[in-house]
Amino acid sequence: MQSALISRSPDLLRLRDEGYELEIRSGHLLVHRVPYVNAAGAIGYGVLVSDLTLAGDATVRPGNHVAWFVGEHPCDRAGRAITAIRHGTAKFDLAPDITAQHAFSNKPPAGYPDYHAKMTRYIEIISAPAQSLQPGLTARTHRPMAADEAESVFRYIDSASSRAGIMAVTAKLSGARIAIIGLGGTGSYLLDLVAKTPVLEIHLYDGDLFQQHNAFRAPSAASLEELHAKPTKVAYLAALYGKMRRGIVPHEVFIDETNMGELVGYDFVFLCMDSGSAKRLIIETLQAAGRSFIDTGIGVELKQARLQLWGICRVTTSTPDQQNHVAQRVSCAANDDDDLYARNIQLAELNSLCAVMAVIKWKKLCGFYIDDDREHDSTYTTNTNLLTSDVTP
Numbered sequence: 001m002q003s004a005l006i007s008r009s010p011d012l013l014r015l016r017d018e019g020y021e022l023e024i025r026s027g028h029l030l031v032h033r034v035p036y037v038n039a040a041g042a043i044g045y046g047v048l049v050s051d052l053t054l055a056g057d058a059t060v061r062p063g064n065h066v067a068w069f070v071g072e073h074p075c076d077r078a079g080r081a082i083t084a085i086r087h088g089t090a091k092f093d094l095a096p097d098i099t100a101q102h103a104f105s106n107k108p109p110a111g112y113p114d115y116h117a118k119m120t121r122y123i124e125i126i127s128a129p130a131q132s133l134q135p136g137l138t139a140r141t142h143r144p145m146a147a148d149e150a151e152s153v154f155r156y157i158d159s160a161s162s163r164a165g166i167m168a169v170t171a172k173l174s175g176a177r178i179a180i181i182g183l184g185g186t187g188s189y190l191l192d193l194v195a196k197t198p199v200l201e202i203h204l205y206d207g208d209l210f211q212q213h214n215a216f217r218a219p220s221a222a223s224l225e226e227l228h229a230k231p232t233k234v235a236y237l238a239a240l241y242g243k244m245r246r247g248i249v250p251h252e253v254f255i256d257e258t259n260m261g262e263l264v265g266y267d268f269v270f271l272c273m274d275s276g277s278a279k280r281l282i283i284e285t286l287q288a289a290g291r292s293f294i295d296t297g298i299g300v301e302l303k304q305a306r307l308q309l310w311g312i313c314r315v316t317t318s319t320p321d322q323q324n325h326v327a328q329r330v331s332c333a334a335n336d337d338d339d340l341y342a343r344n345i346q347l348a349e350l351n352s353l354c355a356v357m358a359v360i361k362w363k364k365l366c367g368f369y370i371d372d373d374r375e376h377d378s379t380y381t382t383n384t385n386l387l388t389s390d391v392t393p
Helices: 003-005 009-016 115-133 159-164 167-173 186-194 223-226 233-239 260-266 277-288 348-365
Strands: 023-024 028-037 042-053 066-070 086-095 098-105 177-181 199-205 249-250 268-271 293-303 308-318 377-381 385-390
Touching: 003 009, 003 023, 003 199, 009 023, 009 115, 009 177, 028 115, 042 115, 066 086, 066 115, 066 199, 159 385, 167 249, 177 186, 186 199, 186 268, 199 233, 233 249, 260 277, 268 277, 268 348, 277 308, 293 348, 308 348, 348 377
Parallel strands: 177 199, 177 268, 199 249, 268 293
Antiparallel strands: 023 028, 028 042, 042 066, 066 098, 086 098, 293 308, 308 377, 377 385
16 A cells, blocks of 8 residues: 555655655654754654545645654754744644654645645754754655565565656566576576566576576675575575565476476566577477567687687567577577587676666567567677667568
8 A cells, every 4th residue: 555655646756756764654644764953952853744635546635734743842953842833742643553742733825735845844844953953964864665565576665667757667567477597697687687677476497506607697796605505596596686576486497398388377488598409399389389588698709819709699589470580590409518608608798788688678578668670689799899680570
């Protein structure tokens, strides 16, 4: 209820995006950590409270100009109570879980147009003496707010989308069940990006351990203690990104003919695995089931004469209306022993770039980004800095 009400109420959303610590409780709006000066001339922190006037699941113009305060009575720099807003000092049981000590009244001639105007005006009056004693003091703490589990996959509210005004666009990604096959390099960066979208579930498939060389081509930074514990890649990454969101499901196995059928139950699949017969079987299974997927690949060569590396990133998309090109663009042959990338050369920048290209294409398919070209195969080559787009349905 809390995050939904805030996201659907422009005035509350503006308060939250400006950094105020909001809470919706028992039909009231609470703003925490409001600085004030007490009777001893010291700085304290209180909670400003207002009742809420709602129309369904959104706020409307406040029906009451009165506000309440949990804390001591705000004073001026000399410790004298600010009487201009005093409306009563007693025990105000506003709800079973909200008890205030003071009521304030400051009514503009035309009333308050919304809760942003109401709460910021009271905060301005209450906090001005404290700010004069300690410049820079503010109620805008930008403290992260927890998200309601029933309403969001995130453990704290996605304020980035709301601040940018793209919540409606971001919602196009919600509800999907995603699978990532292979979490060694590109797959781990891909998880980093997809985890920050409102997809419902992210299933991770990889049977390998997270080892020292993996730490150098994966996002974040693993500690020596974590490496000593020898977790699987998917267990390590699920725990890491589980701090931010729910719905990450680790599968400590490789995909083969025994569990291949699981993949057709997902809305979208990312293939970030080595070439081989398993990849061929996955592609055939997904295409036969009419499932969309993206395959990622990186090629690296050592130019011995120049003692430099040449690299290419490839992102190949398969959709029900365009899939014939995949057999020509994606190799399912066993890895060549001379392939530097197959020998785990550390290329975090190419891994992350390939993941970015794949996620951008996936978001295009979801309608998040405009996709005029509708390319189904893209490559980036390091030596010429060339990005190509090819294969249009």
